[in-house]
Amino acid sequence: MSMASQQQGERQDAAVLPFSGLRVIDLTWHVAGPFGTRRLADWGADVIKIERPGVGDPGRDIPPFYEDQPGLERSGLFMYTNLGKRSMTLDLKSERGRQIVLDLVKDADVLVESFRPRVMPSLGLDYETLRAVNPRLIMTSISNYGQTGPYRDWEATEITSYAMGGAMINTGHPEREPLNFGGRVAAYQVGAVAAAATSIHLLSVEASGEGDHLDVGALPVWMGAIDRRQSYLMGYQYGGGNSTRPWPAGAIGSGTWICQDGYFMTTAGPAMFPRFMQMVGMGDLLQTPEWSTPMARSAPERLDESLAVIVPWMLERTKKEIRAECQEFGVLGGPINSFEDLHNDEQLQHTQFFQEIDHPTTGPIAYPGYHVKLHFVDGSGLPARKRAPLLGEHTDEILRDVLGRDEAEIAGLRSEGVV
Amino acid sequence: MVSTGSRRLPLEGVRILDITVVWAGPYGTQMLADWGAEIIRIESIKHFPPTTRGMMPRPDRGMPSLGGGSAQFPDHEPGERPWNRWASFNAHARNKRSMTVDLRRPEGQEVFDRLLQISDGIMENNVPISMERVNVTWERVHKVNPRAIMIRQPAFGIDGPYKNYRTFGSHMAAVVGHYSFMGYRGEDPSLTGNTLTADAAGGAAGALAFSAGLRHRDKTGEGLFIELSTAENFMTYLGDQFMDYSMNGLRTEHQGNRDPIYAPQGVYPCVGDDRWIAISVQSDEAWRAVAGTVMQRPDLAADSRFATLAGRQEHHDELDVELLTWTVTQDAIEAMNVLQANGIAAGTVMAESDAYADPHMKEIGFWEELTAPEVGTHLYTSTLWKAKNTPRRHRWGPPRLGEDNEYVYKELLGFSDKDYAEYEAAGHIGMDYDLDPAD
Numbered sequence: 130m131s132m133a134s135q136q137q138g139e140r141q142d143a144a145v146l147p148f149s150g151l152r153v154i155d156l157t158w159h160v161a162g163p164f165g166t167r168r169l170a171d172w173g174a175d176v177i178k179i180e181r182p183g184v185g186d187p188g189r190d191i192p193p194f195y196e197d198q199p200g201l202e203r204s205g206l207f208m209y210t211n212l213g214k215r216s217m218t219l220d221l222k223s224e225r226g227r228q229i230v231l232d233l234v235k236d237a238d239v240l241v242e243s244f245r246p247r248v249m250p251s252l253g254l255d256y257e258t259l260r261a262v263n264p265r266l267i268m269t270s271i272s273n274y275g276q277t278g279p280y281r282d283w284e285a286t287e288i289t290s291y292a293m294g295g296a297m298i299n300t301g302h303p304e305r306e307p308l309n310f311g312g313r314v315a316a317y318q319v320g321a322v323a324a325a326a327t328s329i330h331l332l333s334v335e336a337s338g339e340g341d342h343l344d345v346g347a348l349p350v351w352m353g354a355i356d357r358r359q360s361y362l363m364g365y366q367y368g369g370g371n372s373t374r375p376w377p378a379g380a381i382g383s384g385t386w387i388c389q390d391g392y393f394m395t396t397a398g399p400a401m402f403p404r405f406m407q408m409v410g411m412g413d414l415l416q417t418p419e420w421s422t423p424m425a426r427s428a429p430e431r432l433d434e435s436l437a438v439i440v441p442w443m444l445e446r447t448k449k450e451i452r453a454e455c456q457e458f459g460v461l462g463g464p465i466n467s468f469e470d471l472h473n474d475e476q477l478q479h480t481q482f483f484q485e486i487d488h489p490t491t492g493p494i495a496y497p498g499y500h501v502k503l504h505f506v507d508g509s510g511l512p513a514r515k516r517a518p519l520l521g522e523h524t525d526e527i528l529r530d531v532l533g534r535d536e537a538e539i540a541g542l543r544s545e546g547v548v
Numbered sequence: 549m550v551s552t553g554s555r556r557l558p559l560e561g562v563r564i565l566d567i568t569v570v571w572a573g574p575y576g577t578q579m580l581a582d583w584g585a586e587i588i589r590i591e592s593i594k595h596f597p598p599t600t601r602g603m604m605p606r607p608d609r610g611m612p613s614l615g616g617g618s619a620q621f622p623d624h625e626p627g628e629r630p631w632n633r634w635a636s637f638n639a640h641a642r643n644k645r646s647m648t649v650d651l652r653r654p655e656g657q658e659v660f661d662r663l664l665q666i667s668d669g670i671m672e673n674n675v676p677i678s679m680e681r682v683n684v685t686w687e688r689v690h691k692v693n694p695r696a697i698m699i700r701q702p703a704f705g706i707d708g709p710y711k712n713y714r715t716f717g718s719h720m721a722a723v724v725g726h727y728s729f730m731g732y733r734g735e736d737p738s739l740t741g742n743t744l745t746a747d748a749a750g751g752a753a754g755a756l757a758f759s760a761g762l763r764h765r766d767k768t769g770e771g772l773f774i775e776l777s778t779a780e781n782f783m784t785y786l787g788d789q790f791m792d793y794s795m796n797g798l799r800t801e802h803q804g805n806r807d808p809i810y811a812p813q814g815v816y817p818c819v820g821d822d823r824w825i826a827i828s829v830q831s832d833e834a835w836r837a838v839a840g841t842v843m844q845r846p847d848l849a850a851d852s853r854f855a856t857l858a859g860r861q862e863h864h865d866e867l868d869v870e871l872l873t874w875t876v877t878q879d880a881i882e883a884m885n886v887l888q889a890n891g892i893a894a895g896t897v898m899a900e901s902d903a904y905a906d907p908h909m910k911e912i913g914f915w916e917e918l919t920a921p922e923v924g925t926h927l928y929t930s931t932l933w934k935a936k937n938t939p940r941r942h943r944w945g946p947p948r949l950g951e952d953n954e955y956v957y958k959e960l961l962g963f964s965d966k967d968y969a970e971y972e973a974a975g976h977i978g979m980d981y982d983l984d985p986a987d
Contacts, residue, residue, distance in 0.1 A: 145767070145768055147760035147763050147772075148760065148763070168756060172760055190809075191809060192788070192792075192808050192809065193791055193795060195795045195796070196796065205787075205788060205794070205795050209788065275912050277911070277912055278908045278912040279907055279911060284830065285895070286813070287807070288807065288813055288826045288895075289826045289828050291826070292895040292897040293826075293898050294898070295897070295899070295900065295903055296743070297815070298824075298898070299617070301732065301740065301741055302740075302741065305732060306816070306817065306824060307815050307897050308732060308740065308804070309730075309804070309815070310730060310745070311729050311802075311803050312788060312789055312803075313788060314726075314745055314785045317749075318749055318752060318785065321749060321753060322752045322932050324752075325755040325756035325759065326932070326933045328756050328759040328760050328763070329558050329579070329755065329759045330558050331763065332558045332559065332762055333555075333556070333558035333938065335763075335766065336558075337556070339555075339937065340937075341936060341938055342935070345933040348908070349909075349929075349932050350932050350933075352903055352909070354575065354748045354751060356747075357744050357747075359640065360617070360618030360635060360639040360640070361618050362639070362903060363620075363639035363928070364617055364635040364900075365900035365901065366635070367622040367635050367926065368620065368622065368623050369617070369620035371899040371900050374741060375741065377739065377741070378738075385722075385727075385737050385742075387736075387738070392722075392727075394719055394722045394727075396716055396718065396719070398603070422608070424608040455714075456712070456714070460714075462719055463713075465722045465727045465737050467728045467798065468790060468793040471724065471783075475708075475709045475710075476704050476705065476708045476710040477780075479705070479708035479709060480704075480705050480708055480780065491794075491795060494791075495790075496787075496790070496791070496794070497784050497787055497790045500781040501757055501774055501775060501777075501780075501781065502776075502777075503772060503774055504686070504773040504774070504775060505772065505773075506694075506771060
């Protein structure tokens with residue numbers, strides 16, 4: 130596997146990344162918030178992650194763990210979602226801890242938090258207080274259901290989120306229970322939307338000199354921007370009724386097929402099926418009235434007849450062979466890959482997607498790379514990334530360099546357990 | 549709460565050309581349009597991009613494949629111009645504009661250049677070869693407008709062996725490994741169905757990238773070329789599984805509806821047809837509340853086998869049966885309410901009708917009514933987030949094909965009535981498809 134940091138030249142001058150010069154105070158935890166602020170750090174923001182002394186972000190307790198052994202510096206999820214940030218520990222419940230947050234906010238551009246909506250006000254860190262300290266601040270509040278409304282204080286996990294968002298009703302088999310997404314994809318999407326929201330509203334600050342408080346509720350994201358949900362909601366408005374889980378291979382040429390070395394997924398349907406027919410050797414039939422129009426191809430008999438050809442055709446071929454044929458004939462499809470397949474994938478090797486990043490716990494290992502490639506006009510690209518911080522790794526440096534505290538003050542804060 | 553009332557939207561005054569298709573690209577321009585950007589969709593009456601404004605321009609009425617989900621027309625009626633009435637397009641197109649021009653001809657290319665000169669940039673998500681055929685490339689864009697930001701968002705990349713591979717989000721999810729762990733436990737992947745969240749993820753990435761590009765340009769005076777592989781972007785959503793592979797090697801089992809740190813967890817049937825509730829027990833205390841308080845089963849609450857996460861994981865099958873025995877007697881919404889009242893993470897698997905009836909979504913203002921010509925009056929989803937100091941409403945509904953031709957050609961580009969009529973006669977300007985036989 131090839132893991133040069135970038136195909137293009139690395140950008141040497143970090144001062145000209147899109148978010149360089151931005152300071153982000155990061156009070157997020159778990160998955161969504163850290164993933165969102167990671168995207169800001171990826172493009173140059175100085176993200177200062179505030180963690181609870183001794184315990185840290187609960188994300189440090191989420192698997193996978195290195196060698197399957199839990200530990201504060203062993204969570205792969207934490208290492209991944211916190212790349213490129215600085216960590217300082219701080220007791221937010223102490224008055225001196227609160228004052229340090231306010232001091233940080235004074236010179237910050239953004240504060241992102243993902244506590245329950247009642248927490249920031251209870252800490253004396255509500256938006257109005259922060260705004261009084263820094264009127265240009267963008268405060269991004271990420272929560273499960275938003276800062277208002279009857280569900281404001283409700284609980285949520287990945288699976289209940291996916292359920293309430295609604296896309297789950299379409300996921301899985303019609304004779305089985307609806308199926309979870311797998312992984313923590315819904316949470317990642319909330320973080321990605323929060324990053325976009327923050328970036329968009331920062332442009333407003335440049336123009337008006339005034340900040341804002343952004344309310345990123347996960348439920349609106351799950352309904353508006355998970356899978357096809359928004360389109361299905363529109364379809365219901367148009368009189369389409371409720372949808373459910375479709376039958377496998379229920380639309381002609383669409384399904385997940387068993388092939389020689391695994392599984393292969395295709396999508397066609399009556400409108401796009403002619404290309405598929407040509408691929409599997411049914412092209413001659415296109416001239417017959419039974420197959421010549423989308424209406425004709427949507428008859429149930431055509432579905433059965435197509436399966437009699439497609440199933441053996443798939444069984445005789447490998448994933449790679451089917452993929453090549455799909456591309457030749459313009460059929461939409463892709464193999465069901467494992468992570469092992471991906472590490473050997475020719476496209477990902479070409480784009481040098483994976484990045485090798487060192488960490489005291491794991492040594493150098495492969496991480497998924499940047500979510501986009503930025504091509505700057507001088508031909509350079511994004512620089513290599515820094516590993517996730519150890520708990521409190523940058524506490525002293527931030528107190529000293531950002532807040533101007535001297536060694537005696539820092540020692541005092543430490544002995545009182547504030548940091 | 550302090551509100552400055554009439555504050556400008558953050559992207560007001562930003563103009564973005566939009567050659568996006570299907571979902572991934574349009575979702576990104578939707579977020580930018582919602583917050584004030586002028587998104588000008590560049591379309592053509594000579595070419596019909598499939599699954600964008602419909603599966604085909606004029607579908608047969610009553611085709612069975614048109615039922616269900618997003619492939620709907622208002623009242624099942626395609627109408628005179630079905631492409632203006634397709635739910636899947638109209639859902640994301642509010643607040644955008646539409647103009648038509650045939651980029652395959654020189655005078656169409658000239659219009660493109662003139663528009664680009666007065667725009668902040670362009671977003672597209674086509675197969676690279678399609679854009680190269682009409683010379684919509686970074687080299688050209690940068691030459692015409694050195695301050696322009698360009699997002700190219702192909703499935704896999706603007707070069708490489710998969711450069712021109714055609715896929716939907718579901719196939720990208722397959723390719724990047726999502727279906728290697730998403731699926732029913734112990735079952736074949738063909739039961740998993742397909743999901744298209746690579747597209748939705750691509751939308752969030754596009755909105756972030758374009759706004760970051762604007763910031764970069766304002767700071768440096770330079771444009772920016774952003775290569776957004778929808779598949780690679782979605783891989784960044786599978787971070788924990790990739791890290792697990794890197795740290796601990798290959799696992800192949802499907803996760804089903806279970807979770808490593810919450811148990812029991814599952815989706816259980818309720819009273820009625822296709823009614824379900826997802827329940828996720830987050831702690832020992834939560835389990836005692838589910839069993840003892842909600843299900844009124846003190847025997848389960850006191851059973852030491854279920855007192856810890858490890859114990860509940862070990863006996864998960866048994867707990868599934870106990871939960872199901874309770875849920876089948878319950879209404880899906882009432883069960884959610886009672887579980888949440890007791891501090892348990894639970895959510896009804898919401899059908900579309902549940903979403904519109906939901907009191908929370910109503911109260912937070914998630915639905916906005918819009919009236920669109922040739923479509924009618926309907927509820928549309930609102931923005932994904934709210935900004936306290938910047939109240940907003942949708943400005944208009946989905947634009948019809950070519951809706952804004954007069955605005956774009958005459959107001960923006962200064963076309964005379966005579967020039968406009970010539971472009972109309974030449975098949976650039978129009979509101980009805982007039983497809984070339986090759987399409």
